[in-house]
Amino acid sequence: MHSQRFYTLTASCPDRAGIVAKVTGFIAEHGGWIFESNMHTEHEALRYFLRIEIRADSLPYQLDDLRARFAPIAQELNMDWKINDSAVKKRVVLMVSKQEHCLYDLLARWQSKELDIEIPCVISNHDTFRGFVEWHGIPFHHVPVTPDNKAAAYAEVQRIFDEVRGDTMVLARYMQIIPPELCAAYPGRIINIHHSFLPSFVGAKPYHQAYQRGVKLIGATCHYVTAELDQGPIIDQDVIRVDHSDSVEDMVRYGKDIEKAVLARGLRYHLEDRVLVHGNKTVVFR
Template sequence: MHRERFYTLSASCPDRTGIVAKVSGFIAEHKGWILETALHAEPAVDADSRGRYFMRIEIRADSLPFMLTEFRERFRPIAEELNMDWKITDSAVKKRVVILVSKQEHCLYDLLARWQSKELDIEIPCVISNHETFRGFVEWHGIPFHHVPVTADNKPQAYAEVQRLFEESHGDTMVLARYMQILSPDLCAAHPGKIINIHHSFLPSFVGARPYHQAYERGVKLIGATCHYVTEELDQGPIVEQDVIRIDHSDSVEDMVRYGKDIEKAVLARGLRYHLEDRVLVHGNKTVVFR
């Protein structure tokens, strides 16, 4: 964790020789001071395909002789030569995170505690909920609260409204903090890699509804939680982070729910942090996470 202003370059490209040399050569040429570098080569899956190279580099902003716009212009030819998907972000520009919540408190309290102390150094333009439950709590923190009811009849309109609120508040990331509704495929497709969910099981076990009941029935000895990007297929998106906690025969479904909440909020917070710090690079239906 660095307190100075820095830029984060995250990128992937087809693997070949000389990638690191080109990129680090460019940075060195301009006397850029590298704070942190993470690199990963994903091997080719077969003889006909090609591996892919992933990188994330933090550069101290004041070490470079130009601004970010000029960095982008100067770096573009290298990126094009390497056929790179890339972006570079500025630690001084706070990410804007819209939180969706229903009636469960644990992830919401946890995220606002981290935001309040600047552990999560983000803007929260608004919280959206299908219930009024947390209006007072959210507004007390000075954050706008939008109640968007979801019923059997109004789903298309409701999700259109969620999408409008997200876009008009210039959200970078939408967090489903135990939001107990399934987003419309349209909304999922509109913001790939930007919607993060916390699922209350160790996926791929117990997809769908009531995973703790499923876990209780099967008699597993650990329960878990999974933070993943939302895609059009329910509970199938790329996994960002997971963790588990031990239970035993004496634990009821209610006990599991209680233990699970502790894992859910911890996994969501870790996954969200990785995402916000541009540590997560999506690769097909998997992720590279540079912790």
């Protein structure tokens, strides 16, 4: 990200001639300076996607004004769109269970401002990491989940998330299945890291499945959470080589490194408004 403040316009619309001319013509009209721009046409679906960063100080008006002036163009082009301000930090709520690798990793990135976000709180179904999280000055909420209290527990998660005005919920190896209601409440805003190279090895114990099948690479997948388990739009994936000498425990260990890296990359793409969802797929303007 640039040190200068900028507005990020992301949009998608039916493809036709002249879209980018219309959008960039509007930006240029008042001297708007473009930092970075990406376009993509999904040729099968005839749908157009774009992401444009505009230097904030190059426009003679404010964000609200920009939105108001752009609205008629967006309407004419039948766009899904939004404009975000780089000066407004995203608020990211972390959900964890008893594995520490993604939590340590994300807090290190937050600590060093590599991830320039607010973490208003961490929520966990275990009390394990209270001390570690609170040492960082971040509130910690222990919301136990049992077979009997699921509805109440996730109502509480939702209450906390809303109360802290969360933008994005990150399941940082949170080992519980998110109920459909919660998925529906925050579409495209809950990010999970699954410890396999999806669509292989959906569900529980993917490293055991990988070991049994004898695959020669294992991986991890960062995706948006939808009601269907491990089926949401994929944001990023990666793999690492294993061989016959690696036990399930070795795979788990190697896998953690992939999980951390893939989750951090995927989250960053999301936070920078680089991910546009199209059906069950994503356009990622890297």
